[in-house]
Amino acid sequence: MTFLDGNVGLILQGFWLTIQLLVLSGICSIVLGTLLAAARVSPVPLLRGAAVVYVSIFRNTPLLVVFIFVFIAGPRLGLNYPFLVKGVLAMTLYTSAFVAEALRSGINSVPVGQAEAARSIGLTFGQCMREVVMPQALRAVIPPMASVLIAMAKNTSVAAAFGLAEATATMRGLTNNNANERLMIFLVFALGYIVIVELMSFAANRLERRWRVA
């Protein structure tokens, strides 16, 4: 385990960037995905259409292609941001489409009568979604939503190919310099990812249990 000498800080730094990517992309994806899902069921045809187009573009494009677009085509279109922002942007564009679809299945599972009752006490469409439909939809989609976010956590490794020194990029650097310890290095980084993902499923389980009452 000589590769650990003097490199623990580097490894932790790598995972810290992974966690930053994961948390920021997670928050942005949930916000954008929620708006997309609401647009998808809104009474305005233009919003519905726009959400359908968005989801079919980004759900059906490989993540690598989205990254290439944001990192290589983006700057040519004048969209040049720091690396972390570009990474979060690419992750969010891709993941929000999956979040939107998971949420939509949750919205469809809320009985129509709930929305009708909400509208009939005078709530606007936005209030009806915010107060009545979305809270119930969210409770119904915790397991699929956790899967989407766990996939996203692992997908952050794609950023390694675009100059972001997150965990996977750090791992590649270390294996190059410590060729005889490749297996151990791999196991250490795999363990790191496993810990992150296990924490996420633990949180999802807790949330699911806490919200079960209703």
Place this chain on the structure above:
Amino acid sequence: MVALDGVQKWFGQLHVLQDVDLHVAPGEVVVVIGPSGSGKSTLCRTINRLETIDEGVIAVDGQKLPEEGKALAGLRADVGMVFQSFNIFAHKTILENVTLGPIKVRKQSRADAEKRARELLTRVGIEAQADKYPAQLSGGQQQRVAIARALAMEPKVMLFDEPTSALDPEMIKEVLDVMVDLARGGMTMIVVTHEMGFARTAADRVVFMSDGRIVEENTPEEFFSNPSSDRARDFLGKILKH
């Protein structure tokens, strides 16, 4: 208070509302009865535009029903609605169910809304359940919450869409009692129901629908003892036999 003129509605080929005219005066209790599929629920739901109509005019308190948007939400706030399937918000407590509209739509303070909500829950006899969730209540209790939730908006008119059809027989009475109380208190009500007893005791007028048309309108006494149309006589003959 509520005026429908020349209302037409189709579901595809099916002509579910055929040239319906109905005028309801303030304080009046109108009971709509008729066989299944006669369009009575649809009629009820068009009045707060949960169903759109294809032709004709519907006005509530002199105001024509607005299209979608803020104006429609404002009108719906003034029209209370009670559903067959209760539709109590499943993720909110009973108290939160009743205060949601007053806080979000009427912009009341939480304290005022809760005080009023507790009064209403007392009036419908379920003040002890205020902090429970809907799933912990019986159907009859849930329906009384739904009535309290509608009343919390201080509606000008209340619509009841088969409010007792999903209830066990012994729970029907507790809901009907609340409705009779409301009717005596001067609330304008349009009630779609199969409860002939309620129609007899509380209705000012009975409207009989069949195949999307209003076939007969009469006082309850006249309607039940001496219906003028063959269709109504046939219907009453079937339901009153047992």
